[in-house]
Structure formats: C-alpha cells, structure tokens
Amino acid sequence: MTALTQRPLRTGSRIAGVGSYLPRRVVTNEEMCTMIDSTDEWIQQRTGIVERRWASDDEPLLMMVSEAAKSAIGKSGVAPAEIDAVIVATVTHLVQTPALAPLLAAELGLQDAAAYDISAACAGFCYALAQADALIRTGSATNVLIVGAERLSDLTDKTDRSTAFLFADGAGAAVVVPSDTTGVGPVVWGSDGTQGHVITQTQDFRDAVPDAQMPTLQMEGRAVFRWATTFIADAAKKILSESGLTPEDLEVFIPHQANNRITDSMLRHLKLPDHVVVARTIRRIGNTSAASVPIAIDELLSSGEAKSGQTALIIGFGAGLVYAGQVITLP
Numbered sequence: 001m002t003a004l005t006q007r008p009l010r011t012g013s014r015i016a017g018v019g020s021y022l023p024r025r026v027v028t029n030e031e032m033c034t035m036i037d038s039t040d041e042w043i044q045q046r047t048g049i050v051e052r053r054w055a056s057d058d059e060p061l062l063m064m065v066s067e068a069a070k071s072a073i074g075k076s077g078v079a080p081a082e083i084d085a086v087i088v089a090t091v092t093h094l095v096q097t098p099a100l101a102p103l104l105a106a107e108l109g110l111q112d113a114a115a116y117d118i119s120a121a122c123a124g125f126c127y128a129l130a131q132a133d134a135l136i137r138t139g140s141a142t143n144v145l146i147v148g149a150e151r152l153s154d155l156t157d158k159t160d161r162s163t164a165f166l167f168a169d170g171a172g173a174a175v176v177v178p179s180d181t182t183g184v185g186p187v188v189w190g191s192d193g194t195q196g197h198v199i200t201q202t203q204d205f206r207d208a209v210p211d212a213q214m215p216t217l218q219m220e221g222r223a224v225f226r227w228a229t230t231f232i233a234d235a236a237k238k239i240l241s242e243s244g245l246t247p248e249d250l251e252v253f254i255p256h257q258a259n260n261r262i263t264d265s266m267l268r269h270l271k272l273p274d275h276v277v278v279a280r281t282i283r284r285i286g287n288t289s290a291a292s293v294p295i296a297i298d299e300l301l302s303s304g305e306a307k308s309g310q311t312a313l314i315i316g317f318g319a320g321l322v323y324a325g326q327v328i329t330l331p
Ligand SMILES: CC(C)(COP(=O)(O)OP(=O)(O)OC[C@H]1O[C@@H](n2cnc3c(N)ncnc32)[C@H](O)[C@@H]1OP(=O)(O)O)[C@@H](O)C(=O)NCCC(=O)NCCS
Pocket: 036, 037, 038, 039, 042, 043, 046, 047, 122, 161, 162, 165, 219, 220, 221, 222, 224, 225, 258, 259, 287, 317, 318, 319
C-alpha cells in the first residue's frame, strides 16, 4: 500500500472578527398582537421578547449574509482573497440547489473557495464553527468564513400564537483563522432525532405549488423548553469541563437566544458567578435560529458589554433536535 502524504496539523484556531446584519423593519409586540391573540405582557413575561426584526422584500437571505460577512471580514484583518472556505448555516434558504454558500462566495469575489451549507437549525453556527476549527487544524482550509442566517418570517404563520411572536430574521458571520493557541475549544455536540417532531414544518416543499400555502414552522414549545432546561443545561456544563474550565473561569455566556426563561434556567443550572456577562439580545431581536449566537457575539462586543480576549461559552440548540457548543476567545 502506498503511503499518502497529508498536510501538517495545526495547533488551533480562533475567531478573528464577527459581523452581523439586522433587517430594517422592527415588529413590536404591539404590532404582533394585531396578528395573534396575545399581549405585550404575556410575550415579555414568557420569552423576554420586546420586539423582533422581519426582513423586507429587498432584504433577501443572500443580501443579509453578504452584509454580515463583509462586516466580519472587515474586522478580521483577513483579506477576502485569503478566505478559502465558506460555510453557511441556515434552514431558510428556500431552494435545495444551489446552496447559499457558493452564491455568497461569488458575491464576495472569492476565487475557488470551498463552499457549502449546513442545516442544523439554531445550533447551526456552533456546528459551522466546529467544522471551521477542524478544517483549519487539519490543514484542509486556512481562513474560513462561517455565517448563520435566517429569514424565519418566510416560514412563520403570522397568525399562529404558539410560534409567531418568537421567530425573527437576521444574519451573523465570523472569520476563523489559524492560531498558535486554542481560541476555539472542543465542541460538545449531538442530536436526538426521536424528538424530530417537536419542531417541524407543516408540509413538504413539494406541496408548495404556486397556489398552495407555503409550509410554516410548528413547535411543541413545552417539550423544547423541557429539553433545553435539562439536557442542554447539562451539555453546557460538559463544554466547560471538556475545555478544562470551571464556571469561575468564564467571563461571557452566549446561549442561543430562544427564550430568556431558558437562559435563566441554564444560569441556575451552571451556577455561573455574577460577574459573567450574559447575552439577552432576544429582547430586541427575537429568535433568529442559526443567526442568534453570532448576532449576540457582535452585539455584546459592539456595545462594550463584552471585550476582546474574554472567554465565552456559546451553545446552540433547536430543531432536529440538535445541539452544539464550545468555549471561545472573543475576537
Ligand atoms: C413557546 C413558549 C413561550 C410558550 O410558553 P408556555 O408557557 O409553554 O405556554 P403554553 O403553551 O403552555 O400555554 C400556557 C398558557 O398561555 C396561553 N398562551 C399560549 N400562547 C399564547 C400567546 N401567544 N399569547 C397569550 N397566551 C398564550 C395558553 O393558552 C395557555 O393558557 P391556559 O393556561 O389558560 O391554558 C414556551 O413553551 C417556549 O418558549 N418554549 C421554548 C420554545 C423555543 O425556544 N423554541 C425554539 C427552540 S430553538
């Protein structure tokens, strides 16, 4: 058997820059309550959400990922031509092919970058980060652009009082580069397809002929809530221990922005000290699925609540059911 040559392994990777794009249109709880039988008080008390963004017709997914990516690249100090892989995490790119990632690569003028989409719902960004880290450490890529982006409003039944107030639109991106130290810790991830039915869509896209209804998302909210506050809270503990950290070592906690009560419950479970900065971007942005973690990172850094070099735990979880998370050094 002929021995093949492999590329030399690298020590680690780190996030060099993050960026995000939020659609212009703000949908307040007041406006939401013209569509569903609910109240501002109920939505705030049950989820923490005050308002969310819904994209307009002139804000297609490609435009949103492109804006988020340009911002992340600009802050990373990496020249666009040096990006050799692009991964887009989304569940709302409404065509099977071509994937969004090669379109984004072309939009950015990237020459011959590897490009593909992944479908891991609200865990999508953390899945993409795990892949970027592995690609870099094995030498399969050098500088990887990862994006989480959704136009969930396209798949939301605006009259469904169990989902309409939660889901929102946005895009967040990060540039991941080689590093002599570990800026992206080991991923803890997994899935439970036996619970696939708890967040799903009403119908197959094959049924969505022009005169038929678009499929919309449906969810067993209580089942998701239970899973997130038990199993996912344990997974967050495991992420810390696999990175060799204790709760005292953590400076920032950025869970998927699904519901403030889920975040509160995870905080109690993890027993995080008071000094830890906790992402609460759901208040103004809603649940943007794959975009929620990178948007939260960008918002915390832009507002000065979190600082470059701090140690942050990120974790995404959602439809599948799937989850993934890691400890990162903030760019
Ligand atoms: C969706 C969610 C906010 C609903 O909250 P909940 O407390 O589970 O609500 P329930 O469906 O049990 O309903 C409780 C009560 O509120 C009412 N209610 C439900 N939706 C309502 C709404 N939009 N406005 C006002 N009242 C509502 C119900 O009728 C019920 O009333 P009752 O007690 O008189 O029967 C919550 O389950 C949740 O956030 N789950 C996690 C979902 C999630 O994060 N998904 C994304 C994962 S990535």
